[in-house]
Amino acid sequence: xxDVPPIQxxxxxxxxxxxxxxxxxxxxxxxxxxxxxxxxxxxxxxKKPDTIRDFRAWxxxxxxxxxxxxxxxxxxxxxxxxxxxxxxxxxxSSTFLEEDATAGPDQEEAGALRLCLDELTxxxxxxxxxxxxxxxxxxxxxxxxxSTPAAVQRAxxxxxxxxxxxxxxxxxxxxxxx
Amino acid sequence: MHEAATANDRGIVVTDSxxxxxxxxxxxxxxxxxxxxxxxEEKLAxxxxxxxxxxxxxxxxxxMEGRLHxxxxxxxxxxxxxxxxxxxxxxxxxxQRVEITPAAQASxxxxxxxxxxxxxxxxxxxxxxxxxxxAALLLLIGWVxxxxxxxxxxxxxxxxxxxxxxxxxxxxxxxSRGDRQRGDRGxxxxxxxxxxxxxxxxxxxxxxxxxSDGTDLWIFQRDGPVWITSDYRKLAPEILRRIPNRNLLxxxxxxxxPFMLKMSSLLSLIETSYDIELIKSTDPAENHVRAILxxxxxxxxxxxxxWADANNGVVLRAESKWKNGKRNSVELIDxxxxxxxWYHYSQHAANxxxxxxxxxx
Numbered sequence: 001x002x003d004v005p006p007i008q009x010x011x012x013x014x015x016x017x018x019x020x021x022x023x024x025x026x027x028x029x030x031x032x033x034x035x036x037x038x039x040x041x042x043x044x045x046x047k048k049p050d051t052i053r054d055f056r057a058w059x060x061x062x063x064x065x066x067x068x069x070x071x072x073x074x075x076x077x078x079x080x081x082x083x084x085x086x087x088x089x090x091x092x093s094s095t096f097l098e099e100d101a102t103a104g105p106d107q108e109e110a111g112a113l114r115l116c117l118d119e120l121t122x123x124x125x126x127x128x129x130x131x132x133x134x135x136x137x138x139x140x141x142x143x144x145x146x147s148t149p150a151a152v153q154r155a156x157x158x159x160x161x162x163x164x165x166x167x168x169x170x171x172x173x174x175x176x177x178x
Numbered sequence: 179m180h181e182a183a184t185a186n187d188r189g190i191v192v193t194d195s196x197x198x199x200x201x202x203x204x205x206x207x208x209x210x211x212x213x214x215x216x217x218x219e220e221k222l223a224x225x226x227x228x229x230x231x232x233x234x235x236x237x238x239x240x241x242m243e244g245r246l247h248x249x250x251x252x253x254x255x256x257x258x259x260x261x262x263x264x265x266x267x268x269x270x271x272x273x274q275r276v277e278i279t280p281a282a283q284a285s286x287x288x289x290x291x292x293x294x295x296x297x298x299x300x301x302x303x304x305x306x307x308x309x310x311x312x313a314a315l316l317l318l319i320g321w322v323x324x325x326x327x328x329x330x331x332x333x334x335x336x337x338x339x340x341x342x343x344x345x346x347x348x349x350x351x352x353x354s355r356g357d358r359q360r361g362d363r364g365x366x367x368x369x370x371x372x373x374x375x376x377x378x379x380x381x382x383x384x385x386x387x388x389x390s391d392g393t394d395l396w397i398f399q400r401d402g403p404v405w406i407t408s409d410y411r412k413l414a415p416e417i418l419r420r421i422p423n424r425n426l427l428x429x430x431x432x433x434x435x436p437f438m439l440k441m442s443s444l445l446s447l448i449e450t451s452y453d454i455e456l457i458k459s460t461d462p463a464e465n466h467v468r469a470i471l472x473x474x475x476x477x478x479x480x481x482x483x484x485w486a487d488a489n490n491g492v493v494l495r496a497e498s499k500w501k502n503g504k505r506n507s508v509e510l511i512d513x514x515x516x517x518x519x520w521y522h523y524s525q526h527a528a529n530x531x532x533x534x535x536x537x538x539x
Contacts, residue, residue, distance in 0.1 A: 005399075013367045023236075028247065030502070043385055071536025074502075088209075088219045091226040095233050096240070113245055114254075125255060132250030157207050164203075164242055 002071055005172045009055045010042045015062050016111070020096040028135040029168060030074065038066045057097075064093050108171060116166035124159050193214040202232045203340070206239050333465040334445060336491030337484065341442040347492070348381075348512040349441075351379070354505045368510065371441060376521040388528050396523040403531040404523050441493055441496045448482055463488050 014035070021031035041062050045052065052058045062066075071083060086094075101133075120128065130136045130144060138149040145152070205222040208214040214222065225232035249255065351367040351526055370378045378389035388397040398404040448454060452469035459466040469482040479498035486493050495509040523532070 005397075015244035015248045016241055017244065018247045019240035019242070021248060022243050023210065023240050026210065031247075033502070043383075062311070084209075085216060085219045085223070088223040088226075091223045092236070095236055098233070109241065109246055113242060114249075117249070119255075128246065129250070129255035129337045133249075133253065133255045153211055153213070157211050160210070160239075160242070161203060161207055162487055163246075164239060167242065168238075 006042050006045055006052065006055060006059075009041065010039060012057060013059060017059070020060075020063060020092075021067055023092050023096075024071065024082070026075075030070060031078055034063070034066045034070045037070070038062050041066070060097055064097065068093075071122070109167065112167045112170040113163065115170060116163050119166065120159070120163075124155075127152065127156055128159060190304045198229075199231060199235070200236055202229070203239075206232075206236055210239065210243060295518055303447065328456065328465060330456040330467050333467050333491070334449060334454060336497060337467075337486045337493050338442065338445045338449070340444055340486070340491035341371075341493065342373055346370065346372045346514050346516050347441075347510055348514055349508045350511050352505075352509075354507075370514075370516070370520075372516075373442075374520065378521060378526065389521055389523065389526070391521040391523075395522070396527075398523070398527050398530060403533050404527045405533050405535065407524065407535045442498070443497070444482070444484075444508075445493070447478070448484075452476065452482065457483075459485070464494060 017038075018031055018035060021034050022028065025031050038059070042059065068089070071089070074083070094175070102111070117128070118126065127141065130141045134140075136144070138152045141147075141152045142149045147155075202222075202225055205214065205218060205225065209217060209222055222232075226236055232438045303480075347370070349369040349371065351369050353367070367379055367381045373392075375392035376390060378387065380387045384400060386396075386397065386399045390396070394406045394408050396404055396406045447471045451472055453472055454467055454469045457466040457468050464485045465488050466485050467483065469484075471478055471480045478500075480501045482495035482496065484493050493510065495507065497508045
């Protein structure tokens with residue numbers, strides 16, 4: 001039995017859960033809202049912690065259900081908005097749930113990402129900051145940097161791919177050296 | 179080909195098919211950007227169903243996306259220069275508050291609004307207090323010369339003055355997610371305020387308590403230690419890494435969220451970012467103001483309404499509505515008189531360990 005309060009355990013998995021929620025919603029605000037709604041469920045569950053055997057797996061299921069519920073509500077509220085296809089949502093959820101339940105937060109990967117971020121040029125870092133710190137839309141960023149929304153989207157996509165490649169290379173180097 | 183792809187326990191993909199990996203990465207990137215066609219979504223779903231490589235890559239991107247989001251929320255991308263610029267922008271906002279014209283132009287230089295940043299700097303607070311005093315004088319002169327005038331900006335400024343008064347007020351805060359399908363009953367919290375600097379807030383279930391005595395911001399969970407800082411702005415990243423229940427600070431900090439902790443913050447937000455109009459009130463003892471968000475910024479309420487006492491300007495209730503249906507409301511329920519010490523953490527968390535987080539110079 002883990003003595004760490006459920007809400008603290010939940011917060012430790014924030015990045016992983018937010019990644020999944022963004023993959024499902026592609027909406028920072030909605031992802032954050034679902035994350036907080038799930039936090040309420042976790043806090044309520046703190047009153048009967050004995051019922052949770054594997055917190056991570058349990059929390060993932062809570063997150064998944066909250067996400068699907070929120071997406072249904074969003075779909076009902078805005079029929080004109082094209083949501084991700086149900087088939088893809090299902091398989092994204094399966095991918096999220098299937099991950100090794102015993103694995104903890106990977107500090108090495110997080111450290112590698114920070115190093116890669118530090119290597120970005122000021123302009124690229126600014127784009128990342130606007131997107132991830134201010135949750136700005138492509139339109140808002142384009143107004144801020146004097147570009148077009150499409151160009152901003154392409155630039156961010158390239159930066160993300162670059163960061164992912166950099167992160168992988170760093171992890172491989174670490175692995176080879178260890 | 180799919181089964182030839184393998185990955186180690188860190189999610190590093192080892193594959194003999196770089197073309198396939200590139201195709202999958204493009205699909206994943208397209209998914210996160212939200213610009214896949216239905217056919218491409220179908221292709222990605224197939225890859226994720228059958229390919230270990232695709233699954234590992236997707237998980238890896240998903241984790242990276244989550245980490246970027248978390249780093250952003252922790253203020254990781256903000257350098258010291260950005261903080262200085264934000265200070266300047268905030269002071270500019272404060273300067274604009276003197277102008278009687280309602281809803282001064284919001285700065286384009288920053289996207290987020292941080293209620294704590296407003297009072298965290300004592301220098302800024304002193305400047306703002308002086309400006310507020312000048313504004314009060316101007317309003318007083320205006321009131322004497324033209325007592326019959328009631329406008330939305332007039333009501334807003336009187337409400338701001340009343341919110342800055344060092345009077346204890348107790349509000350009931352109700353947060354509703356707008357989720358009618360679940361029979362959302364809303365979450366209720368009690369909020370005690372004195373002026374713009376002292377507050378104590380606690381949800382009805384008592385799971386945590388958060389407050390400020392005007393100098394320190396403090397927070398504790400039901401059975402946890404007390405966490406204190408005197409400079410939230412400088413400490414934000416540090417707090418977020420070290421404090422166990424950091425999401426609670428998010429609740430206090432984020433304009434997305436839930437409750438605008440202090441009435442003065444809510445009114446300042448209206449002033450800087452909203453167009454306001456006076457609504458004919460059904461009760462002559464109240465002035466009713468409606469505020470409509472000027473820009474389409476999703477993380478702010480699109481509509482805020484408040485009702486202020488026609489005599490003294492005190493906000494009696496306020497309702498904020500987001501476009502996704504989320505609602506907050508605050509309602510004045512009492513004006514208790516409490517001691518100066520009541521806003522200090524020791525009055526609420528006696529005999530608990532205290533963790534003070536110090537600002538970096």
